[in-house]
Amino acid sequence: MAQHHFFDIKPVGRFAGQNAAIRRPREITFFSFDEDHRLRHDASSLRYYYPPAVPCDLNKGFDTFRQLDDSADDHLDGLLDALILYEKEKGNKVDTDIITWRGMMTKIMVAPFSSFDDWEMNATLFQGTIFIEENHSKKVASREHQFSEVARPGAMSQDLMSFWGYKFETVSLLPEPWSATPREYIDSREDQIVSNYAQYCSIVRTGFGKVKMIIGGEVDAVMDFKPEDKSQPVNWVELKTTAAVTNEREQIKFERKLLKFWAQSFLLGVPKIVVGYRTSQGILEYLEELDTQSIPEKVRVKGNNLWDGQTCINFASSFLEWLKGVITEGGVWRIQKRDKSPRLEIFKVEETGHGDILSPAFVEWRTHGLKDQQQKQATAADNNVNGTGTVSEPP
Numbered sequence: 356m357a358q359h360h361f362f363d364i365k366p367v368g369r370f371a372g373q374n375a376a377i378r379r380p381r382e383i384t385f386f387s388f389d390e391d392h393r394l395r396h397d398a399s400s401l402r403y404y405y406p407p408a409v410p411c412d413l414n415k416g417f418d419t420f421r422q423l424d425d426s427a428d429d430h431l432d433g434l435l436d437a438l439i440l441y442e443k444e445k446g447n448k449v450d451t452d453i454i455t456w457r458g459m460m461t462k463i464m465v466a467p468f469s470s471f472d473d474w475e476m477n478a479t480l481f482q483g484t485i486f487i488e489e490n491h492s493k494k495v496a497s498r499e500h501q502f503s504e505v506a507r508p509g510a511m512s513q514d515l516m517s518f519w520g521y522k523f524e525t526v527s528l529l530p531e532p533w534s535a536t537p538r539e540y541i542d543s544r545e546d547q548i549v550s551n552y553a554q555y556c557s558i559v560r561t562g563f564g565k566v567k568m569i570i571g572g573e574v575d576a577v578m579d580f581k582p583e584d585k586s587q588p589v590n591w592v593e594l595k596t597t598a599a600v601t602n603e604r605e606q607i608k609f610e611r612k613l614l615k616f617w618a619q620s621f622l623l624g625v626p627k628i629v630v631g632y633r634t635s636q637g638i639l640e641y642l643e644e645l646d647t648q649s650i651p652e653k654v655r656v657k658g659n660n661l662w663d664g665q666t667c668i669n670f671a672s673s674f675l676e677w678l679k680g681v682i683t684e685g686g687v688w689r690i691q692k693r694d695k696s697p698r699l700e701i702f703k704v705e706e707t708g709h710g711d712i713l714s715p716a717f718v719e720w721r722t723h724g725l726k727d728q729q730q731k732q733a734t735a736a737d738n739n740v741n742g743t744g745t746v747s748e749p750p
């Protein structure tokens with residue numbers, strides 16, 4: 356029987372006094388999915404923010420929504436494909452402890468203050484790095500349960516409310532910087548067909564305490580332009596919609612939402628979140644720009660003090676360092692949080708191999724391709740040093 360390991364979430368207070376160091380997220384590479392959701396190793400799906408006109412009907416276009424069928428399990432494939440190209444360019448493998456999607460780290464970070472969350476992840480160790488993905492079957496089951504729940508009388512369907520977020524993105528984004536976009540396009544965004552096929556994914560190097568990480572995740576847009584100099588921070592913006600806050604109950608609900616808003620943006624180094632406030636019928640009424648770094652302080656001072664950002668960081672740092680000491684051999688591991696559970700549980704589900712967490716292309720690259728490239732580079736360097744390199748004559 357598999358040995359089970361447990362990491363206590365409660366009492367949360369034991370993480371409050373720490374001050375884990377954070378490595379500022381810095382983009383090392385990126386990729387896009389185009390309008391047919393084909394992977395492209397470029398920035399073709401990068402979008403630019405420009406405020407929409409309000410009021411705006413977020414229901415418009417629901418009947419023509421091009422909704423991506425994401426029922427297939429894509430694992431870490433897009434992220435790993437991009438890392439293969441990055442390592443080919445650099446000539447060596449990335450030095451990191453953990454590689455995962457931003458969504459996984461968000462779930463882990465907010466666990467101290469998200470008692471009702473219920474999720475599962477799969478993990479495997481390969482060449483000294485832990486790779487973590489979502490357990491797809493659990494994700495599908497959770498989604499089916501959510502969308503099968505009977506809506507309250509007068510409430511909109513889950514499908515329609517999910518569409519509102521994509522509609523908000525469509526009316527807020529441009530395919531080119533504002534200065535290069537015709538006014539006609541800007542004014543017609545409410546009539547554009549809504550699609551969630553295209554995505555721009557940023558891959559960043561970051562770290563929690565002693566744990567080095569590479570995280571990949573979709574970013575909605577850039578505020579102005581993306582600097583050519585990779586050492587410069589990017590002025591990313593995340594777009595979120597939420598119900599307008601009109602009473603104390605909704606204020607508490609919004610502050611809990613802010614926890615995930617903050618964690619998602621914090622992890623990829625997104626400095627600004629634009630929140631679109633809507634009515635219960637899906638009419639966008641007004642916008643608010645939030646500075647990601649200031650959200651925890653805002654909640655602490657002006658809110659109901661429902662969560663603490665530094666505690667989330669400390670918890671994630673402690674858990675990841677502990678996880679490195681648990682996953683020390685191959686096979687497939689399950690990381691699990693149950694609804695209302697005071698702890699995370701880790702156990703092995705497959706004794707050998709990596710399941711489908713790692714793509715065959717990535718394993719082949721790391722096992723043979725990278726080594727072959729390094730040997731060729733070493734031979735070429737030796738030839739140059741020894742004067743045996745050849746120089747071709749011009750035609």
